[in-house]
Amino acid sequence: MLHTESENQINHTQLEPAQFRPSIRGALHLRFVRSEAHTITRLRVEQQHPPLRVIRAFPLPEGGALVHLHNLSGGVLGGDQLELHATLEAGAYAQLTSTSATRLYRSHPGDSLARQNTLLRVGEHALLEYLPDPLIPFASSRYQQVTRIELAQDAGLFYWEIVAPGRSEERFAYQQLFLDLDIYTPERLIACERAHLEPALRPLTSSTRLGPYTHFCTFYICRVGIEAGRWTQLERELAEMAQEISSQEIFWGVSTLSAHGLVIRALSKQGRTLQQQLPNFWHKARTALYGRSATMPRKIY
DSSP, X not given: OOOOOOHHHHHHSOOOOGGGSOOOEEEEEEEEEOOTTOSSOEXXXXXXXXXXXXXXXXXXXXGOEEEEEEETTSSBOTTOEEEEEEEEOTTOEEEEEESSOEEEOOXXXXXXXXXXXXXXXXXXXXXXXXXXXXXXEOTTOEEEEEEEEEEXXXXXXXXXXXXXXXXXXXXXXXXXEEEEEEEEOSSOEEEEEEEEEOTTTSOTTSTTTTTTOOEEEEEEEEETTOOHHHHHHHHHHHHHHHHHHOOSSEEEEEEEOSSSEEEEEEEESOHHHHHHHHHHHHHHHHHHHHSSOOOOOOSOO
């Protein structure tokens, strides 16, 4: 079945009964290797099952590898079961991004909950930058995203998630959006998130939730082994930046984790401002932790 963004087409297309539609089970397992004999990170595709796919890796400064994650369906349909695994071996540097926003299409009666399980393992002295485009839940969509990140000693992580309210004409019209995230270091769990959003049951426009804001994001910055004092200093510097750029349109906040990192959050009334300002925190944090500014992922080659 073809995916489409046209509400008209969705409403008037004759669909098979949900129980007769084949279940989509996509899988993508990637491994990034950087040997002592080479100064560049190489990509190995260990498993690739549609609709998930990668084409190739592109070179980055510092010997890194940029990989675009493709969903050949154009989005996630009700009942889709997707699996993404990425392992960075010792010393590897990889940047993962999407080719465009992830569209969560409407679920139909009988569809199971669409789900993506993501497992990211970052080896010793390796660095992962996971920088997808926004998540856009369409009206009547039901989706769960479960992410587990495992960081070895001196592993680094820059991981953001941007969530839109849906298309402009159907804000907060989705049924369910579950975003679960756990980040582990060798000795402890340092981050645990459970965002279970059901706008019809618990309106997101409530002052105890998003209030007047429509978009939100979370940005985790980690490097295992950095002492607490350096994180406190970086928190202070980023908090000053957050205060300077916050306004009635967008609000930023910064907080250290229990160890090995910090988290940045934002609420915004429009997605464009959020996406323009978010990389500023990445640039500053990367310079502080690695001595080199960030390189935004290229979308066109």
